[in-house]
Amino acid sequence: MVMIVEQGGFMYRIGELAKQCEVKADTLRFYEKHGLLTPSSRSDSGYRLYNDNDVERLRFILRAKAVGFTLAEITELLSIELDKSNWACADVKGLVDSKLAYVNERITELNHFQVSLQRLSDACCGGPESAEHCSILEALESNTDNIKCENHAHDHDASEYTKNCQSKG
Amino acid sequence: MVMIVEQGGFMYRIGELAKQCEVKADTLRFYEKHGLLTPSSRSDSGYRLYNDNDVERLRFILRAKAVGFTLAEITELLSIELDKSNWACADVKGLVDSKLAYVNERITELNHFQVSLQRLSDACCGGPESAEHCSILEALESNTDNIKCENHAHDHDASEYTKNCQSKG
DNA sequence: CTTGACCTTGGATTTAACTCTAAGGTTTAT
DNA sequence: ATAAACCTTAGAGTTAAATCCAAGGTCAAG
Incomplete structure (x- = not known):
C-alpha cells in the first residue's frame, strides 16, 4: 500500500x-x-x-x-453535523424519533406477517401428502382468517405427518 | 353499474x-x-x-x-393452487416457512435498529440547546456504542430539558 | 351529437442504494 | 516494454410493485 x-x-x-x-x-x-x-x-x-x-x-x-x-436522512444529519451551533438538540432528536416511529411501524407490519405465516405453517403437516387438502391453500382460498388443521385420509400411513395437526386440537 | x-x-x-x-x-x-x-x-x-x-x-x-x-412467490402459490394434486403439503409449507425465516430475519434487523435508535433518543434532551454537545451526534462521531448523556451548561435554564438525561444516571 | 366516464395500448417513471459496463489512463513490478 | 492492478468517466442496469402518461376507442345520458 x-x-x-x-x-x-x-x-x-x-x-x-x-x-x-x-x-x-x-x-x-x-x-x-x-x-x-x-x-x-x-x-x-x-x-x-x-x-x-x-x-x-x-x-x-x-x-x-x-x-x-437512509442516505437522504444521513445527508441531513451531516449538514447538521457541519453546522452544529445553528441547530438544536430538538432537531437532531426529531430525526431520530421520526426514524424510530417508522421503524416501529415496519416492525408492527412484519409482526403481523410473522403471526399469520406462523399460523399457516402450524396448520400444515408439511408431509408428502397431496396439497389437495392443504390447510395453507385452503386458508388463502377462503375469506376467513380461521385456519383449519388438515385431516388427511390417505392411502399411506400419515401418522408421522399428521402429528403436527393433532397437537393443535 | x-x-x-x-x-x-x-x-x-x-x-x-x-x-x-x-x-x-x-x-x-x-x-x-x-x-x-x-x-x-x-x-x-x-x-x-x-x-x-x-x-x-x-x-x-x-x-x-x-x-x-411477494408477487413472485404468489405466482408460485398460484401454480400450485391450480395443480394441487401434483404438489405435496411439504412444497406449500416450504414456501411459507422460508418466507417466515425471511420475515424473522427482517424483524431481527429492525429490532437492532429500534434498540439503537431508542438508545440515541434517550440520551438526547431534545431541547432548544445547541447541538454542539448533542449526545446523538457524538455517538455517531465516535467509534464506541457507548452513548453518553448530555450535560448542557448553558446561558439559559436548561432544567426542563436535562431531566431526560438526569433520569438515566 | 356531444359530453364525460370509462376503457384500450405501449411505454416511461418512481424509489433506494447501489452495481456494473465500456473505454481508456496510471502505476508498479518484472 | 509489458502485464497486472489500479484508477477515471458517463451512463445503463437492478429490484419490486406499482403508477402515470399519451393518444385514442367505447358507451350511456341528455
Whole structure:
C-alpha cells in the first residue's frame, strides 16, 4: 500500500479506503455523486485522495446507516453535523424519533406477517401428502382468517405427518 | 353499474373489480402483464371482463400479499393452487416457512435498529440547546456504542430539558 | 351529437442504494 | 516494454410493485 502523506496524516486512494471501511469503491463514488462524501483532494493524475477527516466522515455515514438511516436522512444529519451551533438538540432528536416511529411501524407490519405465516405453517403437516387438502391453500382460498388443521385420509400411513395437526386440537 | 351476465354469474369490467377489491385498475393490468390474473374474457370492444372465478383468484392474491408474500412467490402459490394434486403439503409449507425465516430475519434487523435508535433518543434532551454537545451526534462521531448523556451548561435554564438525561444516571 | 366516464395500448417513471459496463489512463513490478 | 492492478468517466442496469402518461376507442345520458 502506498501512503501519500498530507500534513500530519495519511491520504488514501479510493480502493484503500474502500478496503479499510469494507465498502466497495463504487459505493464511495456513489456517495460522492450524491454529495455525502467528497475526497478532500485529487492526485496529479486525477485519482481521488481521502484524508483522515474524510475517513471520519465515512465512518459517520456508516454508523448512521447501521442504525437504520437512509442516505437522504444521513445527508441531513451531516449538514447538521457541519453546522452544529445553528441547530438544536430538538432537531437532531426529531430525526431520530421520526426514524424510530417508522421503524416501529415496519416492525408492527412484519409482526403481523410473522403471526399469520406462523399460523399457516402450524396448520400444515408439511408431509408428502397431496396439497389437495392443504390447510395453507385452503386458508388463502377462503375469506376467513380461521385456519383449519388438515385431516388427511390417505392411502399411506400419515401418522408421522399428521402429528403436527393433532397437537393443535 | 352494468352487470354483464355470464352463465350463472356476473362479469365485471376492470374498474368495477378494482373498486370492489380496493385496488387500482392499473394494478390489475400490472397483474395481468405479469401473469397473475388474466380476465376470463373480453367484450366485443376489447374491454376486460372478469368472472367470479377471476374475483376469487384476485382475492387469493390479495390474501397472500397480506401475509407478506411477494408477487413472485404468489405466482408460485398460484401454480400450485391450480395443480394441487401434483404438489405435496411439504412444497406449500416450504414456501411459507422460508418466507417466515425471511420475515424473522427482517424483524431481527429492525429490532437492532429500534434498540439503537431508542438508545440515541434517550440520551438526547431534545431541547432548544445547541447541538454542539448533542449526545446523538457524538455517538455517531465516535467509534464506541457507548452513548453518553448530555450535560448542557448553558446561558439559559436548561432544567426542563436535562431531566431526560438526569433520569438515566 | 356531444359530453364525460370509462376503457384500450405501449411505454416511461418512481424509489433506494447501489452495481456494473465500456473505454481508456496510471502505476508498479518484472 | 509489458502485464497486472489500479484508477477515471458517463451512463445503463437492478429490484419490486406499482403508477402515470399519451393518444385514442367505447358507451350511456341528455
